[in-house]
Amino acid sequence: MTDEHRALLAHLFRRAGFGARKADLDAYASKDYSTAVEDLVAPALRKQNSSALLTQETGEPLLQPALSDVQKGWLGSMIASASPLAERMTLFLSNHFVAAYQAPNVDAAALVAHHSIIRKHALGSFAELAHAMIDDKAQSCYLNNERNRAAKPNENLGRELMELFMLGSGTYSERDVKETARALTGYTLVTPAPGMRKKLVFDKTLHDAGPKTILGVTSNFTPHGVVDLFLSQPTSRRFIAQKLVAHFVGPDPGGTLAGTVASSLARNWRFDDALRTIFYSQQFRATSARQALPKSPAEYVAGLMRALGRTEVHEGVSYMAQAGQTLFRPPSVVGWPTGKRMLGPGAVLARYNAASAFARIHATNPSANAPSGLALAPWMEALGLTSLSQPTIDALNAYLAATARNTTAVRTAGLITVLASSPDFNLS
Numbered sequence: 001m002t003d004e005h006r007a008l009l010a011h012l013f014r015r016a017g018f019g020a021r022k023a024d025l026d027a028y029a030s031k032d033y034s035t036a037v038e039d040l041v042a043p044a045l046r047k048q049n050s051s052a053l054l055t056q057e058t059g060e061p062l063l064q065p066a067l068s069d070v071q072k073g074w075l076g077s078m079i080a081s082a083s084p085l086a087e088r089m090t091l092f093l094s095n096h097f098v099a100a101y102q103a104p105n106v107d108a109a110a111l112v113a114h115h116s117i118i119r120k121h122a123l124g125s126f127a128e129l130a131h132a133m134i135d136d137k138a139q140s141c142y143l144n145n146e147r148n149r150a151a152k153p154n155e156n157l158g159r160e161l162m163e164l165f166m167l168g169s170g171t172y173s174e175r176d177v178k179e180t181a182r183a184l185t186g187y188t189l190v191t192p193a194p195g196m197r198k199k200l201v202f203d204k205t206l207h208d209a210g211p212k213t214i215l216g217v218t219s220n221f222t223p224h225g226v227v228d229l230f231l232s233q234p235t236s237r238r239f240i241a242q243k244l245v246a247h248f249v250g251p252d253p254g255g256t257l258a259g260t261v262a263s264s265l266a267r268n269w270r271f272d273d274a275l276r277t278i279f280y281s282q283q284f285r286a287t288s289a290r291q292a293l294p295k296s297p298a299e300y301v302a303g304l305m306r307a308l309g310r311t312e313v314h315e316g317v318s319y320m321a322q323a324g325q326t327l328f329r330p331p332s333v334v335g336w337p338t339g340k341r342m343l344g345p346g347a348v349l350a351r352y353n354a355a356s357a358f359a360r361i362h363a364t365n366p367s368a369n370a371p372s373g374l375a376l377a378p379w380m381e382a383l384g385l386t387s388l389s390q391p392t393i394d395a396l397n398a399y400l401a402a403t404a405r406n407t408t409a410v411r412t413a414g415l416i417t418v419l420a421s422s423p424d425f426n427l428s
Contacts, residue, residue: 017084019303020384078302089122114138150208153181168239183221297323309367319354355420363413
């Protein structure tokens with residue numbers, strides 16, 4: 001395998017998963033780039049069992065899960081999944097169709113169900129996912145749609161459905177918001193039996209069945225009817241394409257790639273087709289695109305733990321939160337910040353602390369899936385780094401020179417910390 005082929009594969013696995021491990025790159029050393037893309041995108045690879053989110057570390061089922069348990073379960077899925085792109089898309093879509101912990105109705109169990117729906121469609125149909133979100137308890141209750149009544153419409157879900165979930169800002173009017181709120185009436189919470197958790201149901205007697213005019217179209221819109229209307233809009237395809245390109249590629253001068261991705265979505269709204277368009281594009285494959293996007297705290301922590309073969313998910317969730325991303329608790333319906341907004345001084349310090357902590361853990365209790373010793377090349381391979389910037393090389397040389405009298409274990413932990421704290425590892 002040429003150095004360029006390995007570098008391109010590393011770029012693909014950084015963006016389409018949580019980092020490029022040596023085993024990943026070795027597995028495709030003699031295969032075409034297209035083979036790696038197809039293996040990542042193919043829906044058949046989605047083997048992750050979402051019920052893992054409802055288990056303790058011992059594997060015992062949790063009938064009433066605590067938020068901390070499902071947070072650890074989600075990180076565990078990111079670390080261990082055999083389908084990294086499906087897991088990466090689950091993270092991306094959880095920051096698109098945003099719902100956050102709000103007891104009692106948006107509890108841990110409701111969020112697990114929300115998360116499981118997203119994972120089910122992560123490499124499938126955006127259209128099916130959008131329809132599923134309308135019936136989802138966590139999504140509805142987070143945006144007060146269980147209170148939406150014909151006599152007193154609630155605009156929260158309708159507004160966010162247009163602005164954040166399906167159309168984008170500047171594509172609708174305030175009248176469209178009010179009429180969409182009417183279309184979304186009818187959902188309510190019921191208790192199936194004494195002692196059981198409340199369930200979201202559609203009650204047609206609570207729905208406004210009258211005509212509504214939305215985006216210039218007049219009809220007796222139902223909740224799913226208004227979703228279909230939004231899905232039919234070219235602005236919707238463009239909006240989703242732009243978000244996918246921004247996440248997986250970065251800046252898109254002139255919106256050329258987003259236009260191509262929108263065209264692929266126009267065929268059948270399939271995420272896998274859109275992702276193929278992205279990963280095969282020259283814009284994605286260009287050397288200038290590599291290690292150019294800041295990792296989110298989840299990408300950083302999950303990638304670090306995967307590289308070191310660590311399973312200490314309690315610590316991982318804690319460091320992720322310190323860096324600005326508390327799983328299942330985004331700060332608002334807009335979701336977690338992205339890009340450089342996640343790299344403030346406190347967040348960078350939290351990443352350094354995570355790198356230092358897991359490096360020390362590895363030095364005292366090494367995983368069989370990670371290297372040992374001070375040789376640089378194996379550690380670069382473990383962390384998916386096919387090259388290093390000169391400042392990182394200088395920092396490594398300075399560290400090793402200054403610690404020459406320390407034990408190998410201490411120096412190894414320091415070497416890992418320097419590498420994992422470097423811009424080279426913090427950027428994907």
